[in-house]
Amino acid sequence: xxxxxYKPLTPSRRFQAVADFSNLTKKKPEKKLVKTKKKTGGRxxxxxxxxxxxxxxxxxxxxxxxxxxxKAGVEAEVIAxxxxxMRSARLALLQxxxxxxxxxxxxxxxxxxAKVMSGSEAPASPGNAMPLANVPVGxxxxxxxxxxxxxxxxxxxxxxxxxxxxxxxDYAQIKMPSGEIRRIHCKCMAxxxxxxxxxHENIVIxxxxxxxxxxxxxxxRGISRNPVDHPxxxxxxxxxxxxxxxxLVSPWGLLAKGYKTRQKYKTSNKFILVxxxxxxxxVK
Numbered sequence: 243x244x245x246x247x248y249k250p251l252t253p254s255r256r257f258q259a260v261a262d263f264s265n266l267t268k269k270k271p272e273k274k275l276v277k278t279k280k281k282t283g284g285r286x287x288x289x290x291x292x293x294x295x296x297x298x299x300x301x302x303x304x305x306x307x308x309x310x311x312x313k314a315g316v317e318a319e320v321i322a323x324x325x326x327x328m329r330s331a332r333l334a335l336l337q338x339x340x341x342x343x344x345x346x347x348x349x350x351x352x353x354x355x356a357k358v359m360s361g362s363e364a365p366a367s368p369g370n371a372m373p374l375a376n377v378p379v380g381x382x383x384x385x386x387x388x389x390x391x392x393x394x395x396x397x398x399x400x401x402x403x404x405x406x407x408x409x410x411x412d413y414a415q416i417k418m419p420s421g422e423i424r425r426i427h428c429k430c431m432a433x434x435x436x437x438x439x440x441x442h443e444n445i446v447i448x449x450x451x452x453x454x455x456x457x458x459x460x461x462x463r464g465i466s467r468n469p470v471d472h473p474x475x476x477x478x479x480x481x482x483x484x485x486x487x488x489x490l491v492s493p494w495g496l497l498a499k500g501y502k503t504r505q506k507y508k509t510s511n512k513f514i515l516v517x518x519x520x521x522x523x524x525v526k
């Protein structure tokens with residue numbers, strides 16, 4: 243996929259970059275695999291705003307993506323590459339030999355007419371899903387399960403991938419996209435390859451109108467507000483510290499800056515070998 247730019251005829255066009263959809267082969271999604279997304283406008287069940295700067299935007303359809311890949315041993319053919327408004331990656335529409343159709347996240351290099359399969363007997367080629375016990379060491383994978391049977395949860399956005407470092411007993415050591423090295427059970431499924439649409443990071447929104455089209459409303463900066471409205475507000479002129487020496491807290495007293503949100507003692511700590519900042523994890 244390429245990124246398309248424009249002549250700088252207007253200020254918003256000067257730096258704007260949009261995706262080139264020339265690699266898509268089908269415009270309308272499969273009817274049986276979509277459902278309408280109900281928008282909340284950032285409100286909860288009581289009608290109160292809990293997520294600001296949300297509202298409007300174009301209507302969207304939710305594509306039902308197969309992250310479990312539990313149709314083992316049945317070969318499927320890629321019949322279309324489609325756009326998904328809910329994610330940065332592209333989707334590949336598969337048609338299995340028994341006639342069933344499913345969506346999967348399309349990897350780099352997957353073309354129409356290619357054959358893909360899932361299961362322990364599948365070859366290690368892009369788009370094929372298999373347990374980590376069968377993935378060759380050193381391979382790049384995406385859509386990795388954390389719990390067997392739950393479905394792929396890791397490395398699903400455009401251009402992301404993880405690397406199988408080694409295997410030790412029932413666990414494989416996986417280098418995550420963040421750089422963290424984590425132990426994952428060998429029964430967990432993973433898909434061979436790297437998520438496609440790798441140039442998504444080069445897209446520049448460029449104008450407020452495009453953000454409104456995506457359902458994102460304007461949001462005032464906290465530094466330009468009063469102290470009563472935001473932790474960063476107030477001060478003589480611009481102040482990043484609230485205009486005084488107090489600790490920045492949320493309206494409910496939670497620290498706003500520098501507070502580690504991950505629990506110190508978590509059951510999954512024992513599976514982390516190296517943290518994403520390069521420090522070895524000290525399991526307690």
